[in-house]
Amino acid sequence: MTQLIELNVHRNNIRDSKIVQSPLPSLNQDEVLVAIDKFGLTANNVSYAISGGSLGYWDYYPGEGDWGNVPVWGCANVIASNNDDIVVGERLWGFFPMASHTVLTPGRISAEQFTDQTDYRQALPRLYNTYRRTQAEPAIVQQYENERCLLVPLFTTSYVIYDYLLFNDLFGAEQVVIGSVSSKTGFGLAKMLHDDPQVNAKIVGITSTANQAFVDSLDCCDEVVLYGDEHQIDNTLATAYIDMSGNIGLTTTLHQHIGENIVDSAMVGASHWEAGGKAPQLPGAKPTFFFAPTHIGKRDAEWGAGATMKKGMEHSIKLTIELNKLMNIEWIQGADNLQKIWLELLDNQVAANRGLMVALHNNHG
Known part of the structure; x- marks a missing residue:
């Protein structure tokens, strides 16, 4: 049976991490189970861990006790659904845990995206609770999936x-x-x-x-x-x-x-x-x-809800296309290798042109 694999990081000592395996969770009404097949890993994730307590990044995917899951930007497929509006096979991009799977509760659903409505996440910025339904997006965006996880x-x-x-x-x-x-x-x-x-x-x-x-x-x-x-x-x-x-x-x-x-x-x-x-x-x-x-909230009050992120996405895709050839994408396979590269990242040993993509349960490259 496929298991959920995740890397937990100690909130008070981010060099300390452990690999946790558990059975895949069952679903409640309106929930979906997603398999996270890839995510980017950058110094930004170190920032999430450092400021996780003060800015709430530990609160998106909390662990037990002093352990937490550092959020990452990645892509996932819906593999089980108890939500009438989200079907198995949907492709998503968004803010996931360093894990092979997670459960989301889609709400505010449109053709392009939805917002996770899990109770404990409602006090957190909606920016990080929004998941893009990538099959509804332009082909040019779908084409640069890896770069989107790393750079966008x-x-x-x-x-x-x-x-x-x-x-x-x-x-x-x-x-x-x-x-x-x-x-x-x-x-x-x-x-x-x-x-x-x-x-x-x-x-x-x-x-x-x-x-x-x-x-x-x-x-x-x-x-x-x-x-x-x-x-x-x-x-x-x-x-x-x-x-x-x-x-x-x-x-x-x-x-x-x-x-x-x-x-x-x-x-x-x-x-x-x-x-x-x-x-x-x-x-x-x-x-x-x-x-x-x-700042996004300030600009959205002037431009309209979501306008800042839309402008940011347009600038990001343009810059990603321009600079992607300068990035050497490197695949990190499995939780053991993720644990090792996490320490390298903490030690600032990852060269600027290395684009780290992680796959915990699928093969890529």
């Missing part, structure tokens, strides 16, 4: 940050500095800003020596600066700093170097999560955490 969620976040900066007229910044620009959300943001003819600000990316050639190949920055060389950044310009690294030491260095010319400082990611911590009192704009659903 991150590039959509890139778009939301990009729009946040435009909405605020870049806070008057003459340059935008992006920490950990080799991260997918980082170079997605850099590319959107760099390629926008209406953005006159200088785009500066900070990265490691190992990722410098990759960042250069993207042609997304006016200047690339290596970690340790932050003093080379022009501190006479009004600067918006977008922190994808979660490195408080780097944030402190930049604030002290650029001083009061930092006009906005947004913390987004955690690619260097172990260098995190609480920022001291710093010159310039106070570092604040950027939570994408907050």
Whole structure:
């Protein structure tokens, strides 16, 4: 009998994980059982684990006690249904657990999507409770399924940050500095800003020596600066700093170097999560955490419900098609290998051009 396989991560020590196997769950009225055949794994998932308690990411697929399931973006097939509107064989894309299967309760059903109505998830942002019915989507979207799992969620976040900066007229910044620009959300943001003819600000990316050639190949920055060389950044310009690294030491260095010319400082990611911590009192704009659903809600109030995500998806697909050849998709087969690659990801040992796709119960490649 097929079993449910999942990787549980300890909420208080994300290096600690365990593989859990259990019988497939039975279904209640209106529920569907899906088999998750693929999902992407990126530094973004580390961010979900790091901020899981404060931002609720552990609450989407809670485990027992101190154990939880880190959410991922992936594709799944409906293999059993007690819902009259969702049939076996449906193909879905959305926010799943690091697991082989899960149960959803579809509601707010349209031809293109539905929202999971599981009781405990109703207080969580609808953005992460929405599942796309991909067979109703254009062929071009279906064609890039792997890239969609890896890049589209991150590039959509890139778009939301990009729009946040435009909405605020870049806070008057003459340059935008992006920490950990080799991260997918980082170079997605850099590319959107760099390629926008209406953005006159200088785009500066900070990265490691190992990722410098990759960042250069993207042609997304006016200047690339290596970690340790932050003093080379022009501190006479009004600067918006977008922190994808979660490195408080780097944030402190930049604030002290650029001083009061930092006009906005947004913390987004955690690619260097172990260098995190609480920022001291710093010159310039106070570092604040950027939570994408907050800005999406503000824009949707202006544009209409769902409009921000639609725009983000359009930008993301365009950028995905443009950049997908630079990504080397690598398949991680089985829970044991997932457990190993999770540690590599935590240790920042996954090169920027590696696109990790995970399959727990099917063969891919």
